[in-house]
Structure formats: structure tokens, C-alpha cells
Amino acid sequence: MNERTTTATAATAASATSRPTEPIRLHRFVLSGHSHRVELFLSLLGLPMALVDVDLPGGEQKSAAHQALHPFCQVPVMQDGDVTIWDSNAILVYLATRYGSEHWLPRDPAGAAAVQAWLSIAAGQLAFGPAAARLVSLFNAPHDPAQVRLRAANLLAVMDRELAGRAFLAGERPTIADIANYTYVAHAPEGEVSLAPYPRVREWLARIEALPGFVAMQRSPA
Numbered sequence: 228m229n230e231r232t233t234t235a236t237a238a239t240a241a242s243a244t245s246r247p248t249e250p251i252r253l254h255r256f257v258l259s260g261h262s263h264r265v266e267l268f269l270s271l272l273g274l275p276m277a278l279v280d281v282d283l284p285g286g287e288q289k290s291a292a293h294q295a296l297h298p299f300c301q302v303p304v305m306q307d308g309d310v311t312i313w314d315s316n317a318i319l320v321y322l323a324t325r326y327g328s329e330h331w332l333p334r335d336p337a338g339a340a341a342v343q344a345w346l347s348i349a350a351g352q353l354a355f356g357p358a359a360a361r362l363v364s365l366f367n368a369p370h371d372p373a374q375v376r377l378r379a380a381n382l383l384a385v386m387d388r389e390l391a392g393r394a395f396l397a398g399e400r401p402t403i404a405d406i407a408n409y410t411y412v413a414h415a416p417e418g419e420v421s422l423a424p425y426p427r428v429r430e431w432l433a434r435i436e437a438l439p440g441f442v443a444m445q446r447s448p449a
């Protein structure tokens with residue numbers, strides 16, 4: 228386990244309801260998009276973070292110490308004081324609710340539902356499409372390459388259509404729906420999924436990359 232502490236300096240540091248008294252610990256793997264979405268949101272909120280590297284190739288996620296944090300032996304896990312949360316989207320909900328301005332996770336029923344729909348896509352079509360295609364290309368994951376790439380293309384086509392009418396996935400302002408979907412879309416070419424046919428998706432990626440505090444995930448050879 229390798230630990231590093233950083234303090235994000237986002238110009239949009241949250242109009243937070245409170246600030247953590249100590250850095251938020253993020254147990255992550257450097258090439259994990261699920262981990263990166265949490266790091267990105269912490270940075271956009273300008274929250275102090277301590278990055279704890281978990282050696283996934285070495286199997287550290289299966290250690291008793293890590294399983295005590297995450298029952299399914301995965302990353303990411305977040306620790307904020309005595310609060311421990313696993314699952315990237317659950318962590319985004321926690322951070323938005325505890326530290327973020329309301330636009331990240333609207334409280335009105337229709338706005339909250341629109342965000343939830345895209346969180347479900349992030350845990351479904353995104354994970355089993357672009358993210359899985361990347362796992363095939365980078366880590367020889369045992370998925371059918373044609374099937375996961377077709378799933379990725381279908382998802383990107385829908386996203387491109389949806390983004391015709393608005394700047395972000397759930398409206399005119401960025402929400403955690405955008406953060407949850409950003410990383411694996413941006414890194415889709417690493418799974419041999421081209422973004423060329425999807426101009427609105429590429430514009431949406433650029434809008435997220437222009438947000439103050441944006442941090443990228445390390446690129447892998449496409």
C-alpha cells in the first residue's frame with residue numbers, strides 16, 4: 228500500500244456545507260476509471276485527499292485488511308473520518324451531499340431522478356461496454372471483444388443524441404452523472420472504441436476537462 232497526500236486547488240472549491248478536518252482517504256488503483264471518477268470529483272470540489280494505492284495486479288484487494296473496507300474486494304473505497312464508503316457512485320453521492328453545491332446532485336425529484344438514471348448507466352452499459360472493452364485491450368480480460376465494443380458504440384450513439392439538447396448529461400450544469408460517466412468514455416479509445424463518430428460526446432468531454440480542478444487519469448497506449 229502506497230500513500231500520497233494532495234490538496235486539490237480547484238477554483239470552484241465547493242460552496243461546501245462543511246470541510247473535512249483531515250484529508251479524505253481514497254483507496255484506489257491508478258488505472259481504475261472507477262477510482263479516477265472519485266479522485267476527479269474530490270479535486271473538482273477542492274477537497275484535501277490522501278491517495279492510497281492498492282496493488283490490484285498483486286491481489287492486495289483480496290487481503291483481509293482491504294476486505295474489511297470493501298466486502299467485494301474492489302476499489303475504490305473512501306474514508307472520511309469515521310465514515311467508510313465503497314462503490315464509486317455511492318461515494319459520489321456521499322461527497323455531493325456532504326460537501327458539494329446542490330447543482331452536483333439536485334434535490335428536486337425530477338433533477339435527482341435524471342442524475343440517478345445516468346448513474347445506473349455508469350454501473351451498467353458503461354461498465355459492460357467501454358470499460359470492459361478497455362479491460363480486454365489492456366489486461367486481456369475474458370470478455371467477447373466484439374460484443375463489448377458493440378455495446379460501447381451503442382451507448383456512445385445514445386449519449387451523442389442525448390447531448391444534442393443540453394451541455395451535460397442531466398441538464399445545463401455538471402452533475403455527478405457527468406463525473407460517473409466521464410473517465411471510461413474519455414478512455415474508450417484504449418479499448419479500441421473510437422470517439423470520432425460522436426462529436427457531441429467529444430464536446431461534452433471537453434466541457435468537463437475545462438472545469439476548474441479537473442485532473443486526468445493516466446493514459447494507456449491506445
Ligand SMILES: N[C@@H](CCC(=O)N[C@@H](CS)C(=O)NCC(=O)O)C(=O)O
Binds near residue numbers: 300
Ligand atoms: N461497482 C463498483 C465497481 C468497481 C470495480 O470494478 N473496481 C475494479 C477496478 S476498476 C476492481 O477493484 N477490480 C479488482 C477485482 O475485482 O479484483 C464501483 O463502482 O466502485
